[in-house]
Amino acid sequence: MSTDILRFATAGSVDDGKSTLIGRLLYDSKSIFEDQLDSVERTSRTRGEEQTNLALLTDGLRAEREQGITIDVAYRYFATPRRTFIIADTPGHIQYTRNMVTGASNSDLAVVLVDARKGLQEQSRRHAFLATLLQVPHLVLAINKMDLVDYSQQRFEEIKEEFSAFATKLDVTDLTFIPISALHGDNVVDRSLNMPWYEGPSLLHHLEHVHIASDRNLKDVRFPVQYVIRPHKADDPELHDFRGYAGQVAGGVLKPGDEVMHLPSGLTTHIDAIITADGDVQEAFSPMSVTLRLADDIDISRGDMICRPNNKPHAAQDIDAMLCWMSEGRKLTPRSKLVIKHTTRTAKVMVRDILYRLDVNTLHRDEDVSELVLNEIGRVNLRVTQPLFVDEYQRNRLTGGFILIDEGTNTTVAAGMVTQAN
Amino acid sequence: MSQSSQALGRYQLSQLDSLEAEGIYIMREVAAEFERPVLLFSGGKDSVVMLHLAQKAFAPGPIPFPVMHVDTGHNFPEVIEFRDRRVAEAGVRLIVASVQEQIDAGKVTEPTGRWASRNRLQTAALLEAIEEHNITAAFGGARRDEEKARAKERVFSFRDEFGQWDPKSQRPELWNIFNTRINPGEHIRVFPLSNWTELDIWGYIAREKIELPDIYFAHSRQVFERDGILLADNPYVNRDDSEEVFEATVRYRTVGDMTCTGAVRSTATEIEDVITEIAATRITERGQTRADDRTSEAAMEDRKREGYF
Numbered sequence: 069m070s071t072d073i074l075r076f077a078t079a080g081s082v083d084d085g086k087s088t089l090i091g092r093l094l095y096d097s098k099s100i101f102e103d104q105l106d107s108v109e110r111t112s113r114t115r116g117e118e119q120t121n122l123a124l125l126t127d128g129l130r131a132e133r134e135q136g137i138t139i140d141v142a143y144r145y146f147a148t149p150r151r152t153f154i155i156a157d158t159p160g161h162i163q164y165t166r167n168m169v170t171g172a173s174n175s176d177l178a179v180v181l182v183d184a185r186k187g188l189q190e191q192s193r194r195h196a197f198l199a200t201l202l203q204v205p206h207l208v209l210a211i212n213k214m215d216l217v218d219y220s221q222q223r224f225e226e227i228k229e230e231f232s233a234f235a236t237k238l239d240v241t242d243l244t245f246i247p248i249s250a251l252h253g254d255n256v257v258d259r260s261l262n263m264p265w266y267e268g269p270s271l272l273h274h275l276e277h278v279h280i281a282s283d284r285n286l287k288d289v290r291f292p293v294q295y296v297i298r299p300h301k302a303d304d305p306e307l308h309d310f311r312g313y314a315g316q317v318a319g320g321v322l323k324p325g326d327e328v329m330h331l332p333s334g335l336t337t338h339i340d341a342i343i344t345a346d347g348d349v350q351e352a353f354s355p356m357s358v359t360l361r362l363a364d365d366i367d368i369s370r371g372d373m374i375c376r377p378n379n380k381p382h383a384a385q386d387i388d389a390m391l392c393w394m395s396e397g398r399k400l401t402p403r404s405k406l407v408i409k410h411t412t413r414t415a416k417v418m419v420r421d422i423l424y425r426l427d428v429n430t431l432h433r434d435e436d437v438s439e440l441v442l443n444e445i446g447r448v449n450l451r452v453t454q455p456l457f458v459d460e461y462q463r464n465r466l467t468g469g470f471i472l473i474d475e476g477t478n479t480t481v482a483a484g485m486v487t488q489a490n
Numbered sequence: 491m492s493q494s495s496q497a498l499g500r501y502q503l504s505q506l507d508s509l510e511a512e513g514i515y516i517m518r519e520v521a522a523e524f525e526r527p528v529l530l531f532s533g534g535k536d537s538v539v540m541l542h543l544a545q546k547a548f549a550p551g552p553i554p555f556p557v558m559h560v561d562t563g564h565n566f567p568e569v570i571e572f573r574d575r576r577v578a579e580a581g582v583r584l585i586v587a588s589v590q591e592q593i594d595a596g597k598v599t600e601p602t603g604r605w606a607s608r609n610r611l612q613t614a615a616l617l618e619a620i621e622e623h624n625i626t627a628a629f630g631g632a633r634r635d636e637e638k639a640r641a642k643e644r645v646f647s648f649r650d651e652f653g654q655w656d657p658k659s660q661r662p663e664l665w666n667i668f669n670t671r672i673n674p675g676e677h678i679r680v681f682p683l684s685n686w687t688e689l690d691i692w693g694y695i696a697r698e699k700i701e702l703p704d705i706y707f708a709h710s711r712q713v714f715e716r717d718g719i720l721l722a723d724n725p726y727v728n729r730d731d732s733e734e735v736f737e738a739t740v741r742y743r744t745v746g747d748m749t750c751t752g753a754v755r756s757t758a759t760e761i762e763d764v765i766t767e768i769a770a771t772r773i774t775e776r777g778q779t780r781a782d783d784r785t786s787e788a789a790m791e792d793r794k795r796e797g798y799f
């Protein structure tokens with residue numbers, strides 16, 4: 069049972085074969101149950117389809133089944149003896165950017181599908197760009213429908229070259245190309261005999277073996293205080309004065325005895341103990357949820373940050389960030405006032421300026437911009453009413469990411485990634 | 491953390507440790523941001539795991555919110571006994587939202603017919619209790635692997651003042667940042683086990699040595715068969731003469747109302763045996779044992795929109 073979890077997002081234009089691929093991964097890993105398969109077979113038959121449409125396995129809601137489209141991020145689960153997988157299945161229609169950004173935010177890896185016949189589309193570039201914007205550490209370009217191009221190595225190399233040229237403009241750390249046929253299963257689970265020229269791993273093999281342990285930030289100690297535990301047990305001498313700071317480690321490795329600094333106060337103290345319900349631990353790292361006991365009595369509350377004295381996040385009220393605007397009802401304009409939630413801290417924020425809008429297809433920066441609408445991405449300058457303890461998103465996704473909330477409707481209207489702070 | 495995670499590399503968590511860390515994080519987030527949360531506790535395995543997580547999240551302090559049970563009046567007596575004992579051990583307050591009281595007050599009508607079940611009536615009792623106690627957040631044990639409508643539901647799932655879920659206007663969830671803002675009268679359903687699979691739940695129960703109601707393990711019971719589902723012979727179900735009662739060795743895979751929760755034939759008396767059986771089974775837990783999900787392709791989605799768990 070001792071496997072780790074890989075979270076990955078899948079992206080592709082409509083009909084590139086994303087649902088078929090996911091259906092196949094679930095099917096071949098025996099994650100599909102008989103009654104689910106029966107129901108899919110029945111629906112396929114009523115629709116007059118000849119083959120059982122594995123894509124139906126991943127179509128959840130009634131509206132989607134009726135219209136035959138996927139409209140929202142859905143999560144799927146499967147496991148092999150080596151790993152447990154969580155797929156964020158992000159649909160390729162309208163709302164695309166919003167869904168992909170959402171799915172990619174928690175992902176260790178992104179699979180972008182390309183139809184081998186059509187080659188790189190504008191959408192493929194966009195998907196790859198969004199994955200890198202969200203700093204998904206590993207990117208896989210799955211070149212699908214190889215069966216329809218006679219499993220041609222030349223076709224594969226052409227697409228690979230074209231994408232590699234484009235990728236130089238992106239911040240890609242790990243890029244893998246895999247030729248597959250989702251429909252027939254080539255290179256999905258097992259290496260394909262139809263493509264002897266391909267020497268790399270199958271998609272599943274890659275997913276099982278890609279190294280993700282060092283993707284999380286282990287350098288910069290960041291512990292956003294989430295909740296203060298005070299049992300208030302007057303009659304229990306052990307717990308009478310107990311005060312523990314609970315939270316999920318967002319970066320670095322914490323150890324008992326470490327000297328730490330509290331923000332915003334700037335006071336330093338030592339970690340007395342790192343507590344869990346199962347006893348004390350000797351180290352804590354992301355994403356562990358633990359409780360810290362500190363040597364000195366400092367006034368600490370939710371929203372504060374614990375770090376190392378010689379390695380602090382920026383305590384910033386002026387923040388430059390890339391924003392993905394997600395609201396259908398409201399546009400972003402300069403001087404918009406919103407609520408920002410960053411780690412465990414919530415504050416008010418004003419958008420000072422929109423610096424540029426980024427064309428997600430061409431990566432062109434349009435500086436003549438006065439607003440951002442749904443699914444647009446731009447760089448903005450924000451002024452927060454109180455300091456936030458941030459890192460550049462590139463350095464740490466958990467202390468560099470934030471959301472914006474509209475106070476009128478309480479909806480989440482933007483995802484933000486810190487590019488610069490002071 | 492378990493010793494078994496030693497097999498992993500340094501600074502890697504096993505899947506159960508990651509899921510536990512995520513669940514604890516979610517519980518603390520709710521306790522910090524909501525005024526009156528409640529944990530929906532039925533005595534079923536998922537809610538038992540939630541209660542266990544809550545104890546871990548706030549240790550050495552107590553759980554800072556009450557638990558609530560929507561009692562149809564048709565529950566397994568073993569489960570009610572377990573519920574009361576477990577709640578006392580955890581030192582939490584129990585709120586019971588009673589479907590029977592709703593029926594007696596004439597607010598809802600007792601369904602009739604062959605598949606008559608109070609299952610759907612739970613929604614009204616739940617929503618009324620949420621209103622009465624001014625609940626702002628309710629933890630539910632639903633998992634995304636359970637059912638396809640659930641695969642798309644958020645971890646923090648917004649409900650309007652009628653308790654309804656609108657799948658088309660869900661708040662996007664990014665990183666580990668949850669939008670917890672609501673207006674008076676609205677509430678959020680929070681699902682800390684969203685990313686757990688059925689096997690994760692069982693693996694965790696085994697690892698943490700969590701106690702469950704006995705009916706999850708093989709025992710002998712008077713049952714009868716209806717549409718392929720083994721139902722316990724009980725006073726609340728309308729059984730006709732053609733449906734013969736016989737004795738069988740069974741266990742339950744889910745725990746709901748006696749009227750619509752089916753048993754599976756099994757000899758698994760220990761948790762390891764249950765895990766072996768579950769790992770080998772080829773039918774989903776809801777498909778195998780829940781009559782309430784069989785009414786239509788979209789049964790769960792329809793109930794969820796109305797405000798069901």
Ligand SMILES: Nc1nc2c(ncn2[C@@H]2O[C@H](COP(=O)(O)OP(=O)(O)O)[C@@H](O)[C@H]2O)c(=O)[nH]1
Pocket residue numbers: 080081082083084085086087088089123212213214215216248249250251252
């Ligand atoms: N020949 C061939 N057809 C495929 C392959 N993958 C998907 N398809 C077909 O392409 C169509 C669209 O696939 P689907 O999975 O629904 O695409 P989605 O819109 O990306 O989810 C379906 O008719 C599939 O059967 C493949 O590898 N080879």
